[in-house]
Amino acid sequence: MKSAKYTLGLLLFFTLLYLVPLNWRALWQPDETRYAEISREMLASGDWVVPHFLGLRYFEKPVAGYWINNLSQWLFGHSNFAVRFGSVFSVSLSALLVAWLAYQIWRDKRTAVMAAVIFLTSLLVYGIGTYAVLDPMITLWLTAAMCCFWIASQATGAAGKAGGYLLLGFACGMGVMTKGFLALAVPVVSVLPWVIQQRRWKEIFLFGPLAILGAVAITLPWALAIARREPDFWNYFFWVEHIQRFAEQDAQHKAPFWFYLPVLIAGALPWLALLPGALWRGWRDRQVNPGTFWLLGWVVMPLLFFSIAKGKLPTYILPCFAPLAILMARQAVTLASEYSRTLRLNGTINMLFGALCVVVVLAALSPWGLARRPLYATHELFKVFCAVLAFLVWAVVGAISRVRSEQRWPLAALCPLGVALLIGAAIPNSVVTSKQPQAFIEDVRSELTDSRYIFSNNVGVASGIAWALQRPNINLYERGGELKYGLNYPEGKERMLDSLAFPGWLNTHRQEGAVSMILLLPRTEDLAQQSLPTPDRVYRQGRFVFIQYLPQ
Structure with missing residues (x-):
């Protein structure tokens, strides 16, 4: 009976730590969006021999x-x-x-x-x-x-x-x-x-x-x-x-x-x-x-x-x-068979690590923090609270495990639980709007769906668009990144355009339908610095910029 309780406890712990948080966090670019799209394309095509990424050899x-x-x-x-x-x-x-x-x-x-x-x-x-x-x-x-x-x-x-x-x-x-x-x-x-x-x-x-x-x-x-x-x-x-x-x-x-x-x-x-x-x-x-x-x-x-x-x-x-x-x-x-300073020290390290992270969030990363550019904005107090609570759990578990450490040392396994359950809600908008394109893509999904052509200047963002819309034919603007090899094949020749070729291409192809772009720009860079033709629509969140050219 005791063994069954331990087994159920371990399964519950595993579920909370590894399974529950998976769907809460948005996908990160470039890694997660890349591997999501490669596997999606394999499933859609039925070709389990040759990997393709955005329809190109990878x-x-x-x-x-x-x-x-x-x-x-x-x-x-x-x-x-x-x-x-x-x-x-x-x-x-x-x-x-x-x-x-x-x-x-x-x-x-x-x-x-x-x-x-x-x-x-x-x-x-x-x-x-x-x-x-x-x-x-x-x-x-x-x-x-x-x-x-x-x-x-x-x-x-x-x-x-x-x-x-x-x-x-x-x-x-x-x-x-x-x-x-x-x-x-x-x-x-x-x-x-x-x-x-x-x-x-x-x-x-x-x-x-x-x-x-x-x-x-x-x-x-x-x-x-x-x-x-x-x-x-x-x-x-x-x-x-x-x-x-x-x-x-x-x-x-x-x-x-x-x-x-x-x-x-x-x-x-x-x-x-x-x-x-x-x-x-x-x-x-x-x-x-x-x-x-x-x-x-x-x-x-x-x-x-x-x-x-x-x-x-x-x-x-x-x-x-x-x-x-x-x-x-x-x-x-x-x-653990006898009193051990090492096990007590392990609890102390966890307590200090969690406390240090709490101090860093409150004193440096929060809107009132000492950092020159705080990671959190003034309207992100709930995110600050989630970050503090996540690391506070780590510190409290560490403090508990250092008392009677020869018995409680396994409780250290609970330290990451707060981070696992809360980190998705604690990620600042400045990170979301540069590394997690899913929310931004959802904001402009209807415009993207109606577009004949879609471009991005970042392979990770392009793969995020492809995965969200379930269409691999996302084109690249200026940078081929890790797809340079695939772009060298005949079918890849027209899948990437630079700033010199794009205006002429646009004049011809916007007659076939709307042309959209999602760009990932440096925080201090303005859209005007991209030397693009004047778009009909512009929408920006952080480093993500959506522009659209309506059909003519």
Whole structure:
């Protein structure tokens, strides 16, 4: 009976944290609107082989991540919930694998459950796991791959090892079809220290080819299909999306070597105090329990791998939090057996973090704040209240968990609940009117629906329009962004116009119907600075500007 109550409590907590807020928050551009529209176009066209974005070829990622989003949108319809549920589904399965793996290593149910809870409530995991990107999907396949490797390493017979390595290959193959060849590199570097320590080279060389066979078997049908349909896909995807993105001097998202250190620290909240001891335990117990050293390698080696790469994003290290959650859970459960300053310190950190955020909102970001340009306007007092309440929940939970911390330390999982439920209502209008185009698009939906042609100078906004109106033929003005490759094909030649070509094009094509534009402008820039023909209608909110040319 007690076990059933705990299970129902965890399900209710998961629902409030991960499911309830999904539909409340508007989609963010460029990421969420992009992935929403790519999957919508796949469903509408029935082409599940070649990704298209705004009707153009889009080769930045393979297809398996889109397949998960396709199924989500097919099941739940045209909604924000459906766009984000693929990420939630993936990170939830990863949490179940984390719990299973923790139990396999320590045979302790409390450690297993808390490993899943810590994983799901870590700030980086929650932030990315409720956001429509492909990183939760690649995290799922990498976590599955590492679980399969553990199965193989612990098997005593040849059949068990062979099965484990085949499953490892299948998981890596799905990772390749989700985000590329990093799905092969990350598991290899992760297990390397453990293989050296355990001297498992013979096993790797004997059964490793089965993993390669499994990866080839799962990826080959789609790889051949897209090579036949689009011969240039693999050339572009390998050289541009792998070599240039990560290694070359002009790599995207360049950042210094230490970039991931603050990401790791912030991402480990609300369990930050457990982080140093968890890493130390992985090293200290490497001889007593080799599983701890294996988990440590899974944390540290990918972290070093991505730190060496030129291009960096916080989302890249999401897979590191699966083993980190297991190590932190074991650390907490061990410390909870007696009075621990670390568990009390964790409550103190959460209390201070929540209080600091409240002070920042009230003293700097609010209309009466000290900031030169406060984030909130004078009419946004309700939003200020929601932001304060969200972080006040964090501080109060931290204060409660630091008293009798050896019993109450799991309450830290409740810290992000206020943020999860209130952050959608707390986002300032200055952010909404630059990063969340849905409300603005709804304001001018009737004009857009009646327009023969629609343009935008921002790919993220264009994809938001396409998703809202369920029409992919949104044209680009001045900037092609990430669609430059697709625009080079014949069907893309007339899909983008610059300021010199637009007036002549407009004189000819407005005879066919209304021409509309939604522009994303700098806050200080006026429409007159765009050198556009005089429009018939203009409507502006923040950085979003709608202009329309009526048919002549």
